[in-house]
Amino acid sequence: MIKRIIIIITLIGLSFVLLPLFLNMEDAERLSELSQTYVTEGAEELGTANLVTAVVVSYRGLDTLGEVAVLFAATAGVTLLLGTKKKGGSVTDLLEERRGGSELLNTGAALLFPVLLLFGAYIFVHGHLTPGGGFQGGVVIASAFVLLLFIESDREFSHSVLHSLEALSGAAYVLIGLIGLWFAAGFLDPRFLPSGEIGRLLSAGAIPLIYSLIGIKVGSELIGVVDSLRRRS
Amino acid sequence: MIVVYILLGLMMLIAAVAAIQMRNIVSAIITAGVVSLIGSILFLLAGAPDVAMTEAAIGSALTTVIFLFAWSRITEQMKTDKKSSEHDSEGGSND
Numbered sequence: 001m002i003k004r005i006i007i008i009i010t011l012i013g014l015s016f017v018l019l020p021l022f023l024n025m026e027d028a029e030r031l032s033e034l035s036q037t038y039v040t041e042g043a044e045e046l047g048t049a050n051l052v053t054a055v056v057v058s059y060r061g062l063d064t065l066g067e068v069a070v071l072f073a074a075t076a077g078v079t080l081l082l083g084t085k086k087k088g089g090s091v092t093d094l095l096e097e098r099r100g101g102s103e104l105l106n107t108g109a110a111l112l113f114p115v116l117l118l119f120g121a122y123i124f125v126h127g128h129l130t131p132g133g134g135f136q137g138g139v140v141i142a143s144a145f146v147l148l149l150f151i152e153s154d155r156e157f158s159h160s161v162l163h164s165l166e167a168l169s170g171a172a173y174v175l176i177g178l179i180g181l182w183f184a185a186g187f188l189d190p191r192f193l194p195s196g197e198i199g200r201l202l203s204a205g206a207i208p209l210i211y212s213l214i215g216i217k218v219g220s221e222l223i224g225v226v227d228s229l230r231r232r233s
Numbered sequence: 234m235i236v237v238y239i240l241l242g243l244m245m246l247i248a249a250v251a252a253i254q255m256r257n258i259v260s261a262i263i264t265a266g267v268v269s270l271i272g273s274i275l276f277l278l279a280g281a282p283d284v285a286m287t288e289a290a291i292g293s294a295l296t297t298v299i300f301l302f303a304w305s306r307i308t309e310q311m312k313t314d315k316k317s318s319e320h321d322s323e324g325g326s327n328d
Contacts, residue, residue, distance in 0.1 A: 052283045123286075131282035139290040146298050222295060229302040 047195030047204040048128040056133065057207050061188030065177065067135075068214060072170065075221040082228045101151050109147045116144035124215030128204040134214025141215070142222035149230060157227045162220045169217040176206055176213070238278065245271040258304055266297035 031039060038055055048054040056064055101109070123130075124137030149155060180189035190210060196203030245268055252264040269292030276285035 050283075056283075132286045133283070136283075136286040136290050139287075139295055143290070143294055143298070146295075226299065226302065229299060229306065 043198060046190065046207065047198050048207060049199050050128055050130060052131070053128045053133055053207060053211070054204075057127075057210050058188065058190055061177070061210075064214070065173070065188065068170065068173065068217060071218065071221055072166075075166075075225055078225050079228055082231070106151045109151045113144050113148055116140060116147065120144065120215070120219065124211050125208060126201070127211035127215075128207045129199065129201070134211040135218050137211075137215040138218025139222060141219035142226065145223045146226055149226070153230075157223060159224065159227070162224045162227075165220040166217050166224070169213040169220075173210060173213045173217070176210055180206070234278075238275065241271050241275055241278075245275070259301070262297055262300045262304065265300075266293045269293035269296070 042054045120137045120140035123132040127133030177188040181187045183192040190205035193205040248267045255261040273285045273288035
């Protein structure tokens with residue numbers, strides 16, 4: 001009971017601390033100088049129709065590389081903890097008791113799987129044109145495979161394929177960054193490829209390439225996480 | 234428009250409190266996913282489709298699935314632990 005009262009008092013105190021933030025809130029009249037530069041010059045400089053992608057992949061590209069590295073560390077941790085310890089044995093024993101999915105789930109998932117796969121690829125290939133990008137597309141692809149796991153619970157994914165996909169795309173991402181360092185303005189500068197016409201699929205320099213690599217990396221990592229969670233040790 | 238924002242925000246708050254208070258873990262996980270889903274709608278209304286997509290895909294879909302997998306693993310582990318401890322105690326009484 002006392003614990004509850006302390007929690008409530010802490011929450012009320014916290015809301016009082018944050019009250020000035022709420023009271024002083026007002027609509028921003030104009031953008032800050034840096035954002036203004038991004039908005040006015042971003043599309044022209046990099047040739048991206050979606051300005052968010054220009055910021056995420058190019059202007060703040062190093063942060064994105066850091067994000068990908070954090071995700072990699074998290075995946076490595078999950079694999080280390082729950083990784084593929086024992087093979088066979090208890091795996092099949094537990095799966096035998098499992099009942100199959102209903103007709104509705106099986107048909108729906110089989111119907112949706114290729115569509116979701118295509119949609120995920122569409123999201124990251126069109127990252128420089130429409131909202132979304134590598135992370136979102138990768139997650140959509142991973143969710144397609146989760147759906148596949150629901151209907152075929154005994155399906156085994158090849159972890160060596162997943163790991164090599166992940167490692168190759170991560171290495172290629174860094175390599176593209178280094179190519180930008182040599183042939184363009186700096187690390188992760190996508191302008192070593194022609195930026196083309198705004199709004200076309202093949203435009204914006206190396207941004208579609210980088211986002212596709214991120215999508216493949218994120219997708220294979222998340223499939224690996226879900227699969228090692230599902231696997232009975 | 235502001236009414237929609239407030240309504241969605243209230244729904245989000247209710248879902249968040251419900252997720253903490255629920256006794257059933259599976260319902261709590263799904264309610265936590267609802268919080269993210271309403272959050273993604275709010276992001277979309279605020280004009281941030283990129284963030285909304287991330288929130289919907291990661292926050293409400295993948296996190297929920299991973300939590301559910303983790304919970305099923307925990308319950309299975311608890312079942313096998315119980316079985317093995319029962320076996321041990323039976324063996325002890327026979328001796």
